[in-house]
Amino acid sequence: MTIRVAVIGAAGRMGSTVCGAVEQAEGMELVARLDAGDEISPATLASARVAVDFTVPDVTEANVHALLDAGLDVVVGTTGWDEEAYDRVREHLARPQAEGRSVLIAPNFALSAVLAMSLAAKAARYFESAEVIELHHPAKVDAPSGTAVATARRIAAARAEAGLGPVPDATESDPDGARGAVVDGVHVHAVRLRGLTAHEEIVLGNPGEQLTIRTDCFDRSSFMPGVILAVREVGGRTGLTIGLDQLIDLAG
Numbered sequence: 001m002t003i004r005v006a007v008i009g010a011a012g013r014m015g016s017t018v019c020g021a022v023e024q025a026e027g028m029e030l031v032a033r034l035d036a037g038d039e040i041s042p043a044t045l046a047s048a049r050v051a052v053d054f055t056v057p058d059v060t061e062a063n064v065h066a067l068l069d070a071g072l073d074v075v076v077g078t079t080g081w082d083e084e085a086y087d088r089v090r091e092h093l094a095r096p097q098a099e100g101r102s103v104l105i106a107p108n109f110a111l112s113a114v115l116a117m118s119l120a121a122k123a124a125r126y127f128e129s130a131e132v133i134e135l136h137h138p139a140k141v142d143a144p145s146g147t148a149v150a151t152a153r154r155i156a157a158a159r160a161e162a163g164l165g166p167v168p169d170a171t172e173s174d175p176d177g178a179r180g181a182v183v184d185g186v187h188v189h190a191v192r193l194r195g196l197t198a199h200e201e202i203v204l205g206n207p208g209e210q211l212t213i214r215t216d217c218f219d220r221s222s223f224m225p226g227v228i229l230a231v232r233e234v235g236g237r238t239g240l241t242i243g244l245d246q247l248i249d250l251a252g
């Protein structure tokens with residue numbers, strides 16, 4: 001059966017690329033393109049079954065609640081989500097009116113980034129030091145990137161599980177924040193540079209050695225297979241799914 005898809009943020013960099021990918025995808029029909037100023041309502045959604053949200057961190061959660069109220073399953077790539085926001089979506093999904101509905105939120109849909117996050121989490125227990133450097137195009141409105149925050153959280157969780165203490169760091173004075181943001185104890189550095197698209201480097205250090213894990217997305221086409229996979233799969237799930245790795249078998 002054809003999946004009818006609405007794209008929210010359709011005029012943006014990601015939204016417009018997603019519209020093209022949905023139009024090209026077998027078994028999908030793009031039925032609605034909504035952007036800032038457009039109402040989310042049954043009339044504007046044109047009987048879509050799945051919505052894809054690539055908007056801005058300030059509005060994405062409200063969009064998800066409105067889309068659930070309209071009876072759609074939702075795929076979200078927009079950043080800015082925290083545990084409290086996830087909990088509010090879980091609570092919404094638990095209401096009888098939302099029975100059977102599903103939301104998938106992923107900070108990154110590129111396979112190289114999903115693998116980089118997974119490898120970083122796997123490697124983290126073996127290294128004394130770990131830092132994350134994300135590098136993006138200068139039009140990006142949020143820092144650090146959602147991917148970097150998720151990466152740092154996964155590194156921190158793996159370190160805690162392995163019983164590692166804080167990373168070694170003798171810094172006593174850092175009035176201008178040169179050591180970057182600190183996410184669950186992991187330092188995260190953000191670079192904004194003309195010419196870049198979306199890149200991340202995870203550096204892990206031990207005495208006398210370093211492991212560098214790097215992902216480079218040179219073009220937004222890199223995110224499309226993951227988005228299309230999520231659109232296909234979201235309807236077969238229930239509740240909240242976080243991360244594209246939940247749909248891909250990374251074992252082995």
Ligand SMILES: NC(=O)C1=CN([C@@H]2O[C@H](COP(=O)(O)OP(=O)(O)OC[C@H]3O[C@@H](n4cnc5c(N)ncnc54)[C@H](OP(=O)(O)O)[C@@H]3O)[C@@H](O)[C@H]2O)C=CC1
Nearest residue numbers: 009011012013014035036055059077078079106107108109
């Ligand atoms: N998960 C992933 O793999 C990826 C995630 N992202 C994330 O996706 C998000 C979008 O990125 P990008 O496409 O570069 O950003 P853009 O700014 O290019 O696009 C955002 C679009 O959303 C529109 N918008 C703003 N408010 C609303 C609203 N209330 N309803 C509908 N549309 C609205 C904007 O309109 P206007 O400009 O008029 O405000 C704009 O057209 C970011 O959070 C980014 O970090 C990006 C790449 C990959």
Ligand SMILES: O=C(O)C1=N[C@H](C(=O)O)C[C@H](O)C1
Nearest residue numbers: 079107108140145146147198
């Ligand atoms: O804004 C972007 O471009 C990107 N945003 C996401 C993030 O913040 O992690 C994903 C990717 O890095 C591109």
